[in-house]
Amino acid sequence: MTLAWVLFTIYLLGTSYLGWVGYKKTDGFSSFAIGKGDMSPIVVGITLAASTASAATFIINPGFIYVDGLSAWINMFLGTYSGFMIMLIILSFKFRSLGEKMKALTIPDWIGKRYQSKGFSLYFAFINLLSFAFVVLLVGGISIVMQKLLVVDNTTALLITLIFVTGYVFLGGTYAHVYTNVFQGALMIIVSCAILWTGIELIMETNNPGFWEQISLKDPNLLKLINPEGILFNDFFSTYVAGFFIGVALVCQPHILTKALYVKTNKDVRNYIIVVGIVLLLFLLLVSAGFFAQVVVDPSQLIDPSTGEFRQDLVMTVYLMNVFPDWTFTVVSIILLAAAMSTLDGLLVSISTITANDLVINLIDKFSKKKIDQEQKMKLAFRVSHVVLVVIAILVFAINLNPPKLLGIFGQVGVYGLVLAALAPLLVGVLLKNSPIKLVWTASILAVTTHFVLFFFGNELFPNSGFTFANPSVTAVLAIFIVVFPTLVIAYILNKKILKNE
Numbered sequence: 001m002t003l004a005w006v007l008f009t010i011y012l013l014g015t016s017y018l019g020w021v022g023y024k025k026t027d028g029f030s031s032f033a034i035g036k037g038d039m040s041p042i043v044v045g046i047t048l049a050a051s052t053a054s055a056a057t058f059i060i061n062p063g064f065i066y067v068d069g070l071s072a073w074i075n076m077f078l079g080t081y082s083g084f085m086i087m088l089i090i091l092s093f094k095f096r097s098l099g100e101k102m103k104a105l106t107i108p109d110w111i112g113k114r115y116q117s118k119g120f121s122l123y124f125a126f127i128n129l130l131s132f133a134f135v136v137l138l139v140g141g142i143s144i145v146m147q148k149l150l151v152v153d154n155t156t157a158l159l160i161t162l163i164f165v166t167g168y169v170f171l172g173g174t175y176a177h178v179y180t181n182v183f184q185g186a187l188m189i190i191v192s193c194a195i196l197w198t199g200i201e202l203i204m205e206t207n208n209p210g211f212w213e214q215i216s217l218k219d220p221n222l223l224k225l226i227n228p229e230g231i232l233f234n235d236f237f238s239t240y241v242a243g244f245f246i247g248v249a250l251v252c253q254p255h256i257l258t259k260a261l262y263v264k265t266n267k268d269v270r271n272y273i274i275v276v277g278i279v280l281l282l283f284l285l286l287v288s289a290g291f292f293a294q295v296v297v298d299p300s301q302l303i304d305p306s307t308g309e310f311r312q313d314l315v316m317t318v319y320l321m322n323v324f325p326d327w328t329f330t331v332v333s334i335i336l337l338a339a340a341m342s343t344l345d346g347l348l349v350s351i352s353t354i355t356a357n358d359l360v361i362n363l364i365d366k367f368s369k370k371k372i373d374q375e376q377k378m379k380l381a382f383r384v385s386h387v388v389l390v391v392i393a394i395l396v397f398a399i400n401l402n403p404p405k406l407l408g409i410f411g412q413v414g415v416y417g418l419v420l421a422a423l424a425p426l427l428v429g430v431l432l433k434n435s436p437i438k439l440v441w442t443a444s445i446l447a448v449t450t451h452f453v454l455f456f457f458g459n460e461l462f463p464n465s466g467f468t469f470a471n472p473s474v475t476a477v478l479a480i481f482i483v484v485f486p487t488l489v490i491a492y493i494l495n496k497k498i499l500k501n502e
Contacts, residue, residue, distance in 0.1 A: 004149050004330045011334055012164060015341075018179040019168025039178060041268040045275025047178045048259045050185035051346040052084070052250075052276075053283030058188075058336050059141045062319070063312030064232065065290025066297075069215070069222030071233035075473070076287050079243020080250070085277055087251040092269050094430040096260035104261065106350065107254045107422060108358035114429040115437045118362055123441070125359035127421040127448070128254060131351050132392065133414025135344065139396050141313070142340040148317050149333040158400050162393040165341050169348045170389050178262070180345060184338040185279065191335040192282050198323045199292040206295060215294045222294065232471040242473040245480050252422040253415065254354060255346035293319040348389060356385035413455060416476035420447040423480065424487045431488075432495040439494070443487035450479040 064072045095110070104110035108128060112121025139161055146157035168180065203211045212223060221227045226239050233239045251257055260269055293315050301318045304311045316336075320329050361380065424443040428435045451472075453461075458469030468474050 003327055004151075004334070007330060007334045008150065008337070011338065014183065015164075015180050015338075016168060018183055021179055039262045041263060041271035042275055043178060043182050044259055044262050044268075045272035046185040046279060047181040047346075048256065048272065048276050049279035049283060050181045050188060051255055051259075051343050052280055053188065053286075053343075057283055058286055059145060059316050059340065060137070060313050061287045062290040062293065063315040065287050066293050066315045067290075067312050068227050068230040068233045069219070069291075070224060071227040071230055071239040073287060073290070074225070075233050075239050075243030077284050079240060080247035081281060081284050083244040083247025084250055084280070085247075085273075087248040088256075088273060088276065091251060091257060091426060091430055092260045092273060093266045095257060095426070096263070096266065096269055098430070099261050105357055106354045107252070107257060107426075108354055111422070111425050111429065112358070115425070115435060115440070117437055120425075120437060120441060121358050122362040123444075124422065124425075125354055125362065127418060127444075128351060128354045128358075130414045130418040130421075131254065131347055132395070135347050135351070135392065135396050136399050137412075138340055138344045138347065140400050142337055142344070143400060144313060145317055145333055145336050145340070148321070149330065149337070155401065158397050161341070161344075162397055165344050166348065166389050166393045169345050169352075170386055180341075184341060187335040187338050188283060189279065191332050192286055194328075194332060195286060195289060195320070196282075199288055202292055202295055202323075211295055215291065218294060232468055232474075234468055235466065237477075238468045238471050238474045242471065242477040245477040246416070246473045249416065249419040249423055249476060249480065252419040252426055254350035254418075255343075257426070258350065289316055289319055292323075296322045348392065351392060352385040352388040355388045356382070360384045412472040413452075416472050417448050417451055420451050420476055420479050420484070421445075423447065424484045427484075427488060428491045432491055434495045434498045436491060436494055439487060439491055443483050447479045447483040450482055451475050454478055 061076050064076060098104075098114060099110050102110065102113040104113055108121045108124035111124055112118055139158065142161045143154055143157040146152065146160065147154060150157070152160075206214065209217065215222050219229075221229045226236060227234055230238075259272070263269060263272065297315065297318050299310075301322075302311055302314050303309070304314075317333070320332055320336075324332060361384075364380070421444045424447065425435075425440045428440050452475075454467075454469055454475035455472055458465070458467065458475060462469075467478065
């Protein structure tokens with residue numbers, strides 16, 4: 001435990017220093033939100049990969065592979081990675097070019113200016129509050145590892161996490177987020193290689209029966225391309241289709257797509273996408289630890305002693321405790337905390353800047369009798385963004401005192417709702433010259449509503465459908481098929497007619 005505290009303290013001091021460097025680069029709300037467009041593509045690429053591969057990837061998701069096997073791996077690795085990278089390429093270049101011209105600071109700001117509607121921007125600022133669910137997931141995941149590593153209770157782990165991460169984001173905003181993410185991302189690359197190497201050794205050295213045979217003996221369904229008895233990944237749609245299109249949708253997260261605004265040229269965008277492609281591939285492969293745990297981890301180790309219930313979100317932590325010596329486990333666990341914090345700080349930057357710039361400032365513009373100029377707005381947004389950070393920290397702390405049973409599902413339901421709202425407006429806004437606001441606004445509302453209705457009531461409304469409505473990626477992708485695809489077709493037809501009449 002002493003070594004854990006020593007290493008963790010060193011990590012805190014190093015990250016705090018980078019937060020201070022970020023603070024010195026931050027001179028107003030614009031630089032707090034997206035920097036000054038002066039960042040290296042390599043830096044942005046590592047930051048984006050680290051932000052994308054969150055606590056869910058490193059800590060939570062291996063548990064899904066442990067439970068559902070190959071079908072979950074296909075969904076969470078192959079499907080998500082391919083969908084994410086294709087969509088990142090489609091959106092990033094035009095999003096940056098238009099964002100630079102419009103001087104956009106956030107996704108709601110970009111959408112509001114692209115469709116020339118402050119009301120649309122305000123709507124997205126409210127929708128963005130759904131990312132709060134993902135913040136809860138991240139902080140909960142960090143707490144799980146920290147409790148095991150530092151031998152502290154949940155309350156102490158939550159306080160350390162929220163005070164520390166909120167503190168350096170409070171000071172340095174985007175620059176603190178980027179600088180600390182490069183540091184955290186470098187550590188994550190090292191530990192990813194180390195964990196994957198333990199799996200390679202297991203596969204090569206396990207004999208009589210071999211590695212895959214042992215898993216098959218436990219449950220042959222774990223190695224089937226579709227697990228018919230799986231909890232969440234038990235048919236073609238939930239395994240293959242949902243994984244790909246969720247990867248597509250996840251690009252629309254506020255802390256992901258806005259990275260395109262951190263650089264000055266489309267050449268820089270191309271270069272950071274190449275970096276993201278390589279680093280993210282390595283990070284997402286870590287879900288394979290769910291397979292490794294099948295051979296190494298005794299199921300009794302995944303029982304919560306306080307409740308007697310099976311905890312699949314403990315799979316990665318327990319696996320590491322089994323395969324690494326105490327000191328190595330300590331080092332690796334510190335880096336897993338860094339992985340989770342690298343996404344948490346990006347989310348905190350986005351949710352605070354969006355709430356300040358697109359919610360509070362828009363509401364003041366709408367209802368205030370006294371008009372304020374742009375400079376005053378930016379100063380006010382800067383102050384409000386700091387207040388929002390503190391409020392978020394307090395609310396997340398309160399919820400995680402008694403966290404939801406499946407943190408991964410809780411976070412996914414919220415964040416999928418958020419990206420569904422943005423998907424049609426972003427695609428239409430980027431791909432088509434003429435963007436009918438009534439159409440995309442309606443599509444945005446319908447997509448979110450469809451997702452939530454199917455997740456919470458799908459089994460009651462459609463009991464014989466065959467869809468796994470308990471899997472939020474399934475309900476989200478159904479919303480894409482039912483709402484977003486038809487919207488794109490209609491928008492394309494309308495755009496063609498307008499261009500023909502010009």
